[in-house]
Amino acid sequence: MxxxxxxxxxxxxxxxxxxxxxxxxxxxxxxxxxxxxxxxxxxxxxxxxxxxxxxxxxxxxxxxxxVDCCPLRLVRRETSRDGTRKYVFSLHSPRMSGKMIESVMIPENNRVTVCLSSQVGCVLDCPFCHTGTQGFTGNLNKGEIIAQVLGIMQDLNEDPLPPDLHQNVTHIVYMGMGEPLANESGVHGSLALLLDPEGLNISRRRITVSTSGLIPQIERLGAHYPVNLAISLHAADDKLRDVLVPINRKYPLADLRRCLDRFPLGHQRHITLEYVLLDQVNDRECDLEALSRFVRPHRERVNLIQFNPYPGSPYSGTPKERMNEFAQRLISKGIRATVRRSRGQDIMAACGQLKADVANKMGHRVSGEEN
Ligand code: SF4
CATH class of the missing domain: 1.10.150 (DNA polymerase; domain 1)
Structure with missing residues (x-):
C-alpha cells in the first residue's frame, strides 16, 4: 500500500x-x-x-x-468576554508544515456557530481586512477544513459552555481566513462531508459560504452545493468597490447582479449582502442610495457589520448611532437590514480581524485571513 x-x-x-x-x-x-x-x-x-x-x-x-488522524494541532485558544473562542491551529502536512490558521466558535442561546478558514492567508487583497494584509500561502484541503470543526467539537467536549447555552455545533460559516471560492476543491470536499448523513450531517440551511464575488465559482456552488450564500459587498458602486474589494475589477457589479439573480434559493431563503461600514468611505448618502438600488428586497438582506480595527488599519468604523440610522434608512426603503453584533472583538476574533499572528509571536513565519 x-x-x-x-x-x-x-x-x-x-x-x-x-x-x-x-x-x-x-x-x-x-x-x-x-x-x-x-x-x-x-x-x-x-x-x-x-x-x-x-x-x-x-x-x-x-x-x-x-492514517493522519489529527491534521491540526491546537496551539492556542483565547476566550472573549462574550464567550466567543478563537482557536489557533498549526498544520503539519508536509505541504503546509508549520503554517497557522484561525477558527472561531460563537456561542448563543440556541446555536453554536463555527467560523472556518479555507486558506492560509488570502489570494485577494481587500484593504480593510487584516487577513488580506498577510498575502497567500496555500489552500486547505477538505480534511484540514473539517478538522477545524472537529477540533472545536473536541474542545466543547472537554470544556463545555455554560449550561444555559447550546452545547453542540449547529451552524457553519466559511468566513474565516481566505476566500473560500478560490479554494473550490477544499471547500466543495468539506461541504460534501458536512452535508453527508454519514459525515457531520448538518443541514444546508445551517451552512453559509461567504465570497467576495467570484462569479463562475458562485454558479458552480449553486449548482452542486446550494447552501446559504453571503456576498462581501461593501460598496454598490463600481468605482468604490474596485478599491474596497479589488476582485470587483474582474467581476463588476452588473455581472455580480446577474449572477445573484440566478443563484438557486429555496423556500424562505435569502442571500446575505455583507456590508462593513467604514466612516466617510461607504456610509454616505450616495452609498446608501447605490446600495438601495442594488438590493433585491425579496431575495436579499443586508447585514451591516461594524468595522473591527486592527493595528495599522487605514480605516475607522462608522459610529454605532450612524450604523443604526443607516439600517433604519434601508428598512424604510423596504430592505431587510440588520446591524451585526460584533463578537470576540477583544481577542481579535471578529470579522476581518483574523490573522495567524501567533506564529510571529512564536518566531515562525506565516501568512494568512477572512470574508
Ligand atoms: S475580506 Fe475576504 S476576500 Fe478580502 S482579503 Fe479579507 S479574507 Fe480575502
Whole structure:
C-alpha cells in the first residue's frame, strides 16, 4: 500500500468519506462495520484512536500508524468576554508544515456557530481586512477544513459552555481566513462531508459560504452545493468597490447582479449582502442610495457589520448611532437590514480581524485571513 510508505500520502481521517474508509479497512482485512464505528467517533470530534474504545487494539495501532488522524494541532485558544473562542491551529502536512490558521466558535442561546478558514492567508487583497494584509500561502484541503470543526467539537467536549447555552455545533460559516471560492476543491470536499448523513450531517440551511464575488465559482456552488450564500459587498458602486474589494475589477457589479439573480434559493431563503461600514468611505448618502438600488428586497438582506480595527488599519468604523440610522434608512426603503453584533472583538476574533499572528509571536513565519 503506497500510503503506508510515504508520510505525504497518509489519508486524513477528518476528510474521509465512509466509502474511502471502508475501502481502506477492507485492504487491512477489517470488517466493514468498523468504518461506522470509527466515523461515529470522528463525527463526535474524537480523533485519537486510543480513545476509540470499541476498536480492537491492533486497529487503533493501524490508525495511529497509517492514517493522519489529527491534521491540526491546537496551539492556542483565547476566550472573549462574550464567550466567543478563537482557536489557533498549526498544520503539519508536509505541504503546509508549520503554517497557522484561525477558527472561531460563537456561542448563543440556541446555536453554536463555527467560523472556518479555507486558506492560509488570502489570494485577494481587500484593504480593510487584516487577513488580506498577510498575502497567500496555500489552500486547505477538505480534511484540514473539517478538522477545524472537529477540533472545536473536541474542545466543547472537554470544556463545555455554560449550561444555559447550546452545547453542540449547529451552524457553519466559511468566513474565516481566505476566500473560500478560490479554494473550490477544499471547500466543495468539506461541504460534501458536512452535508453527508454519514459525515457531520448538518443541514444546508445551517451552512453559509461567504465570497467576495467570484462569479463562475458562485454558479458552480449553486449548482452542486446550494447552501446559504453571503456576498462581501461593501460598496454598490463600481468605482468604490474596485478599491474596497479589488476582485470587483474582474467581476463588476452588473455581472455580480446577474449572477445573484440566478443563484438557486429555496423556500424562505435569502442571500446575505455583507456590508462593513467604514466612516466617510461607504456610509454616505450616495452609498446608501447605490446600495438601495442594488438590493433585491425579496431575495436579499443586508447585514451591516461594524468595522473591527486592527493595528495599522487605514480605516475607522462608522459610529454605532450612524450604523443604526443607516439600517433604519434601508428598512424604510423596504430592505431587510440588520446591524451585526460584533463578537470576540477583544481577542481579535471578529470579522476581518483574523490573522495567524501567533506564529510571529512564536518566531515562525506565516501568512494568512477572512470574508
Ligand atoms: S475580506 Fe475576504 S476576500 Fe478580502 S482579503 Fe479579507 S479574507 Fe480575502
Amino acid at each position: 503506497r500510503f503506508m510508505r510515504k508520510q505525504a500520502c497518509k489519508p486524513q481521517l477528518p476528510g474521509m468519506t465512509a466509502t474511502e474508509l471502508t475501502a481502506l479497512l477492507t485492504q487491512w482485512g477489517e470488517p466493514r462495520f468498523r468504518a461506522k464505528q470509527i466515523l461515529d467517533w470522528r463525527n463526535k470530534g474524537i480523533l485519537k484512536p486510543g480513545l476509540m474504545s470499541n476498536l480492537p487494539i491492533h486497529l487503533r495501532n493501524y490508525l495511529e500508524k497509517f
